[in-house]
Amino acid sequence: xxxxATFSSYLRADGRKGIRNVVxxxxxVECAHHVARQIVSKADDPSIQLVGFAGCYPNPYAFxxxxxxxxxxxxxxxxxxxxxxxxxxxxxxxxxxxxSGRPVxxxxxxxxxxxxxxxxxxxxxxxxxxxxxxxxxxxxxxxSELVVGTICGGSDGTSGITANPAVGVCFDExxxxxxxxxxxxxxxxxGCEQVMADRAITPELGARIxxxxxxxxxxxxxxxxxxFSPGNSDGGLTTQEEKSLGAYSKSGNSPISGLIKPGEVPPxxxxxxxxxxxxxxxxxxxxxxxxxxxxxELIASGSHLVLFTTGRGSVVxxxxxxxxxxxxxxxxxxxxxxxxxxxxxxMLRGEASLGEVGREIFExxxxxxxxxxxxxxxxxxQEFVLTYKHFEPSGPACMPVRSGx
Amino acid sequence: MPEPQQxxxxxxxxxxxxxxxxxxxxxxxxxxxxxxxxxVALPTAIDVGHKVARRALKRGEKVxxxxxxIGTMSEPVAQGGHVHSHNLKSDYIPAHDRNAVHQSKEEG
Numbered sequence: 001x002x003x004x005a006t007f008s009s010y011l012r013a014d015g016r017k018g019i020r021n022v023v024x025x026x027x028x029v030e031c032a033h034h035v036a037r038q039i040v041s042k043a044d045d046p047s048i049q050l051v052g053f054a055g056c057y058p059n060p061y062a063f064x065x066x067x068x069x070x071x072x073x074x075x076x077x078x079x080x081x082x083x084x085x086x087x088x089x090x091x092x093x094x095x096x097x098x099x100s101g102r103p104v105x106x107x108x109x110x111x112x113x114x115x116x117x118x119x120x121x122x123x124x125x126x127x128x129x130x131x132x133x134x135x136x137x138x139x140x141x142x143x144s145e146l147v148v149g150t151i152c153g154g155s156d157g158t159s160g161i162t163a164n165p166a167v168g169v170c171f172d173e174x175x176x177x178x179x180x181x182x183x184x185x186x187x188x189x190x191g192c193e194q195v196m197a198d199r200a201i202t203p204e205l206g207a208r209i210x211x212x213x214x215x216x217x218x219x220x221x222x223x224x225x226x227x228f229s230p231g232n233s234d235g236g237l238t239t240q241e242e243k244s245l246g247a248y249s250k251s252g253n254s255p256i257s258g259l260i261k262p263g264e265v266p267p268x269x270x271x272x273x274x275x276x277x278x279x280x281x282x283x284x285x286x287x288x289x290x291x292x293x294x295x296x297e298l299i300a301s302g303s304h305l306v307l308f309t310t311g312r313g314s315v316v317x318x319x320x321x322x323x324x325x326x327x328x329x330x331x332x333x334x335x336x337x338x339x340x341x342x343x344x345x346x347m348l349r350g351e352a353s354l355g356e357v358g359r360e361i362f363e364x365x366x367x368x369x370x371x372x373x374x375x376x377x378x379x380x381x382q383e384f385v386l387t388y389k390h391f392e393p394s395g396p397a398c399m400p401v402r403s404g405x
Numbered sequence: 406m407p408e409p410q411q412x413x414x415x416x417x418x419x420x421x422x423x424x425x426x427x428x429x430x431x432x433x434x435x436x437x438x439x440x441x442x443x444x445v446a447l448p449t450a451i452d453v454g455h456k457v458a459r460r461a462l463k464r465g466e467k468v469x470x471x472x473x474x475i476g477t478m479s480e481p482v483a484q485g486g487h488v489h490s491h492n493l494k495s496d497y498i499p500a501h502d503r504n505a506v507h508q509s510k511e512e513g
Contacts, residue, residue, distance in 0.1 A: 157427060157454025160471065161419065190497050191473070217497060226498035236428075236455035238488070239495035242475035249471075311454065331431070331453050348417075348429040348453070 007370030009141035010076065013101020017141045018073035019304045019369045020047070022320055023129045025079045025122065026066065027052035029086035035115055036081040039122035046377070048126055049319040051384045058087035061278075061389040064263045068300035070097045070104075074320050076133025077103040079125050081118065084110030103132040144178030144269060146369055149298030149306045150250045151184060153291035156235020156311030156329055160246020162357070163309035163328035163344035168252035169358025170307070170365065171271065175254045180266045182298055183251045184274035186216040187227040187287060191241030192248040196273070199256045204397040208259050209273060216277040216287075223286060231312045235329070250309065259398040261391045262297035268401045274301060275394075284388040292316055292385040295323065305368055307361065315339045317376025319384040324364055324374045341375045414438045416457060420472030425456040425488050427470075438485065445485035456488040468493055 009017040025048065027036035033052055040050040051069055053062050070078045070093065078097055082090045090106055097104040105125045112118040150167050152159055171181045189196065193213035197206035220226050226240040237243045257270030266272045276297055277287045288294045291314060298306055299321045306321055308314065311328040313336040327333040330345030337343070341364060344357045352360075368374050416426040416438055426440065432451040437444060440459060451457055462468070466478045468488060480492035 157456065159454075161417070161427060161454075191475075220498055226495070228498070233490055236452060236489070238456070238490050238493045239476040240498045241473075241495060242470060245471050245473050245475065329453060 006140040006142050007366065008138050010073070010136045011139045012073060012136065014071070016073040017139065017145055018075070019141070019146075019371070020074040020320070020322065021076045021133055021136060022074055023048050023077045023079075023126060023133050024051050024070065024075055024319070025049070025081060025126060026070065028080055028082045028088040028090055029056050030054040031056075031083040031086065032081040032109055035109055035118050035122065038119050039079070039081070039126055042119070042123050043126050045130070046380060046382075048130065049382050051319050051386070053088060053386045055388055056086045057388075058089065059388050061262070061391055062386055063089060063093065065296065065300045065386055067093055067096050068263045068265075068302075069296070069320060071100040071102065072299060072320055073302070074304060075102065076136055077129035079122060079129060080104070080106040081122065082106065082108045084108045103129050105129065141369070142178075143174065143366065143369075146174070146365075147180040147182065147266065147302040147304050148174055148365060149182040149184070149295075149301070149303035150309070151291060151294050151298065151306060152188070152247050152250065152309040153314040153316070154229075154235075154310045154312035155232055155237060155243055155246060157237055158235070158330075158345060158348060159309055159311040159328040160249055161328070162347045163311070163326040163342075164246055165249040165354055166342075166344045166347075166357040166361055167250045167307050167309055167326060169354060170361040171250070171252035172254055173358070173362045174365065175252070175269070175271055178269050180269045180272070180302070181252075181254075182260070182266065182272045182274050182301060182303060184276050184294060184298060185227065185247065185288075186212045186273070186275050186277050187220050188247045189213055189244050190217050190220075190226070191244045196248070196251075196256065201255050201257055202397070202400045205256065205259060205400055208395070208398050209256065212259060212273075212275040212277070215275075215279070219277050219282055219287065222282045225286075235311050257401050259394065260301055261394050262389075263300045264394060265302040267399055270401065274298065278389045279392040280390055283390060287389070289387055290385060292318065292383040293387060296384060296386055305365065305374075307365070309344070313339070315376070315379075315381065316383050317374070317379070317381025319382040322368050322374040323376045323381070324361070324368060325376060326361060339375060339379070416440070418459070419470060422472045423469045424459045424462060424466075425468055425470055426459050428453050428455050428457065440484060443484070447485050448483070449487050451487060458482045458484055458486045458488050460484050462488070
């Protein structure tokens, strides 16, 4: 069966095309979280989703990610909920969203008159935003306009044999169709830096990739933990480099066109590596406190949907973009089948080839892009995590290709 | 798809240079497997995704999976033995377990 060449999408005023039409309610400090959550709960509509930033202190990274989330192609409008005294530049972000042509409203709890008044105003605001978002024109979108991210979570000894290389097969097919693919977590690519650098489209980019992995190793060594959980060990993985080699196979065999940082959108189609480890001295703690922090970064860099491989069995999804879950381990699949989109573990039982599973993922990508709900969407998973980090902008060597978008 | 070491044995070889095999299913202790033509009884149970020594490995020997090094043996192991954190260590960053918090408290 050939994949459909195009699928229906939402055309935003800024020209970007989305595969979902979500209205967001975003709290700008933990003190506004409850009110924002109540607004979303009262709406009782899976397309009205909660995102937010818990910190009171301003942070350029968090602002940048929130801006990219608020103006994501899958987002049709946003309500910001502020307490009133926090450091987040609520005026600045509202102006940026407005400039993107999306409807935006802001409620300040201290000015609205407290919890009940803000809740009432928020419910009305969300209703208006939903109506405006529904007016967005629907147009056809090609696979070549799609951005797909990938992440692995709860990896085990089967991940690098089944689900991860199958995503790599899917990525190679998507890139052959002209799509954009992003893989990530330089801390989980320690030991792969040389082979990765050899795939870069320029030697300068290759050198940057090696530097990014050296940075990750230094960062994690200072913290005292690698990106390696006890569950990885239970599942048969012993060392960081063993986990890395398995994770690396998600990237497939295409040339690497660029090295991006969270919130930077790839400038042209191709395969990109996302450097998720902060720049400079270690501060604010672990680079990403859990899988959803990385998923948010993939989405902030434009991912319309995310391919999530798991061996031990993750159940998460995400706000904004659909998450497709690919289970590497056949025994995990037997326990958690209701949370998985693809059973890549059947390769271990001789029931499918790598190419067949890769093709299944590719076809599911086109179907979910066309509107079919992934399993985590059906189950209502809409996790979102955004924390403090620090990045310097990428230099020109990181993105040799500049054109297109 | 990687080749089975021996059809039906439940162990797979990911790369011809590798010195470990991966369990494709749960294998009970005592299971008889064929490794490179030799019959070996597994001394311990092996869970899916875990590693088994393809041949006897000495302390200090590099372990290869996917044809690439994944660490160094800290203890020797016999052919068919379980290769994991008790005898294999990273050449980069040490792995941690669920006792890490208590251990650092005791040290600190």
